[in-house]
Amino acid sequence: MEFKLEAHRIVSISLGKIYNSRVQRGGIKLHKNLLVSLVLRSARQVYLSDPCPGLYLAGEEDTDTDEEMETGNVANLISIFGSSFSGLLRKSPAGGREEEEAEESGPEAAEPGQICCDKPVLRDMSPWSTAIVAF
Amino acid sequence: MGEDTDTRKINHSFLRDHSYVTEADIISTVEFNHTGELLATGDKGGRVVIFQREPESKNAPHSQGEYDVYSTFQSHEPEFDYLKSLEIEEKINKIKWLPQQNAAHSLLSTNDKTIKLWKITERDKRPEGYNLKDEEGKLKDLSTVTSLQVPVLKPMDLMVEVSPRRIFANGHTYHINSISVNSDCETYMSADDLRINLWHLAITDRSFNIVDIKPANMEDLTEVITASEFHPHHCNLFVYSSSKGSLRLCDMRAAALCDKHSKLFEEPEDPSNRSFFSEIISSVSDVKFSHSGRYMLTRDYLTVKVWDLNMEARPIETYQVHDYLRSKLCSLYESDCIFDKFECAWNGSDSVIMTGAYNNFFRMFDRNTKRDVTLEASRESSKPRAVLKPRRVCVGGKRRRDDISVDSLDFTKKILHTAWHPAENIIAIAATNNLYIFQDKVNSDMH
Numbered sequence: 001m002e003f004k005l006e007a008h009r010i011v012s013i014s015l016g017k018i019y020n021s022r023v024q025r026g027g028i029k030l031h032k033n034l035l036v037s038l039v040l041r042s043a044r045q046v047y048l049s050d051p052c053p054g055l056y057l058a059g060e061e062d063t064d065t066d067e068e069m070e071t072g073n074v075a076n077l078i079s080i081f082g083s084s085f086s087g088l089l090r091k092s093p094a095g096g097r098e099e100e101e102a103e104e105s106g107p108e109a110a111e112p113g114q115i116c117c118d119k120p121v122l123r124d125m126s127p128w129s130t131a132i133v134a135f
Numbered sequence: 136m137g138e139d140t141d142t143r144k145i146n147h148s149f150l151r152d153h154s155y156v157t158e159a160d161i162i163s164t165v166e167f168n169h170t171g172e173l174l175a176t177g178d179k180g181g182r183v184v185i186f187q188r189e190p191e192s193k194n195a196p197h198s199q200g201e202y203d204v205y206s207t208f209q210s211h212e213p214e215f216d217y218l219k220s221l222e223i224e225e226k227i228n229k230i231k232w233l234p235q236q237n238a239a240h241s242l243l244s245t246n247d248k249t250i251k252l253w254k255i256t257e258r259d260k261r262p263e264g265y266n267l268k269d270e271e272g273k274l275k276d277l278s279t280v281t282s283l284q285v286p287v288l289k290p291m292d293l294m295v296e297v298s299p300r301r302i303f304a305n306g307h308t309y310h311i312n313s314i315s316v317n318s319d320c321e322t323y324m325s326a327d328d329l330r331i332n333l334w335h336l337a338i339t340d341r342s343f344n345i346v347d348i349k350p351a352n353m354e355d356l357t358e359v360i361t362a363s364e365f366h367p368h369h370c371n372l373f374v375y376s377s378s379k380g381s382l383r384l385c386d387m388r389a390a391a392l393c394d395k396h397s398k399l400f401e402e403p404e405d406p407s408n409r410s411f412f413s414e415i416i417s418s419v420s421d422v423k424f425s426h427s428g429r430y431m432l433t434r435d436y437l438t439v440k441v442w443d444l445n446m447e448a449r450p451i452e453t454y455q456v457h458d459y460l461r462s463k464l465c466s467l468y469e470s471d472c473i474f475d476k477f478e479c480a481w482n483g484s485d486s487v488i489m490t491g492a493y494n495n496f497f498r499m500f501d502r503n504t505k506r507d508v509t510l511e512a513s514r515e516s517s518k519p520r521a522v523l524k525p526r527r528v529c530v531g532g533k534r535r536r537d538d539i540s541v542d543s544l545d546f547t548k549k550i551l552h553t554a555w556h557p558a559e560n561i562i563a564i565a566a567t568n569n570l571y572i573f574q575d576k577v578n579s580d581m582h
Binding site: 006007010013017025026027029030031032034035038039042043046 | 309328
């Protein structure tokens with residue numbers, strides 16, 4: 001449980017950093033955002049793998065299909081952070097490539113529409129609401 | 136700008152305590168030239184200040200070779216990229232001196248996007264006795280001119296003139312993190328997060344791309360280039376470091392595009408140290424070849440490492456800079472301190488390495504004796520000509536008097552930029568907006 005709380009906290013902090021990087025002078029720093037997204041990914045993995053009561057374990061769901069889950073709060077996040085945030089939430093077969101579109105958008109950018117989130121994360125929505133409230 | 140700016144920066148004597156720091160005054164790079172006679176600093180406001188070492192004179196034995204301001208100029212201005220709606224910071228990221236080839240000095244200075252070649256010349260003579268102009272430059276009444284004279288060069292007060300000779304623009308999409316002049320003295324390279332370009336010093340409208348690690352799909356991005364440097368003697372070799380903690384040595388003779396490295400220097404991660412922040416603390420923030428060209432020095436968040444060019448598997452030496460921070464990584468992540476990019480430096484004989492830390496501390500490691508010392512760059516502890524007292528950070532256990540506890544370290548006081556004179560034991564330490572120059576008068580043991 002401790003790990004889950006710590007991971008949740010780190011996720012919130014990381015999201016804040018990514019958000020702030022958009023308004024920083026000098027443009028988005030690719031290196032820093034890459035590192036933050038790696039931390040975000042690690043924290044997310046710990047968060048998901050921590051077996052706590054009420055948490056939907058990863059093994060029980062079909063991890064290969066992209067599902068449009070209840071995206072209410074996630075859609076809120078998208079509207080706050082912009083379409084480039086979708087890359088961070090994408091669950092891919094390779095184990096979660098999460099990357100902030102830093103300098104270049106356009107053909108290489110993630111399509112805004114494809115948002116997918118793990119069931120357990122969406123079930124326990126309080127971390128995400130915290131992030132939204134904070135920003 | 137002018138004299139008041141210059142005296143503020145030199146810390147030879149006590150000045151008012153500046154508790155409020157203007158962001159533009161924060162020093163962002165420090166570099167000695169090849170003889171050590173000149174020292175250049177760049178700051179966040181885009182200015183470059185050059186200090187010159189006064190020649191030692193018998194008349195004033197106390198001012199043995201002190202550094203005084205030689206020239207100040209505005210190198211870069213803030214710019215706006217209208218296409219991308221991005222402001223380009225004027226902060227000077229790096230300064231590199233060109234080897235001196237004539238009476239003039241030249242240096243390269245760069246911000247995030249544009250590199251400029253500056254030529255610094257001295258003028259100490261002025262022609263006097265024009266026929267058509269008077270002393271102020273006004274045209275003379277021709278009826279008063281009765282004879283012809285040849286203008287004569289008369290001595291004048293030394294004037295240092297700086298002019299931008301070349302502007303190397305539009306070479307980089309991402310932020311430039313390093314520049315390095317080749318030993319051939321004709322070319323130099325500039326590196327941003329994903330690409331390295333090779334330029335000719337005389338050609339500004341094109342450059343060669345020699346490294347490109349941008350993936351076809353940006354979502355596949357896993358590492359970026361963090362620093363790069365040419366080998367000091369072999370003009371075909373250069374190294375670049377990555378955010379994953381690896382070093383790649385490349386040979387420009389092998390191919391036009393050096394994406395395939397000749398050597399890959401990487402140390403396997405210690406699984407017992409794994410944490411959320413492992414990737415961040417393994418990112419290399421600086422890489423420097425030794426003067427001999429045999430070794431490389433790298434700095435990551437907690438350590439400095441010496442690598443032998445002949446051994447790729449692991450560094451030959453690892454020194455802990457501030458391992459007591461390992462348990463504080465989460466709060467350092469919150470405060471953004473974990474992203475601080477510390478530089479490192481060799482001394483002239485490659486026997487001692489130096490790097491900065493927090494609380495205005497900097498560390499030196501003697502590679503031969505394996506002794507290390509922590510020193511502090513602050514006004515309180517450095518009266519002119521006083522000997523610096525070694526500092527200690529206590530991490531529990533026996534606490535001596537004058538020890539600092541980890542919790543009372545000031546993380547806003549960071550020494551990111553340091554430089555060592557190429558031949559002598561003179562070091563330049565940039566502590567936020569202050570420049571400290573320390574000279575070693577006697578060979579003292581480090582402990």
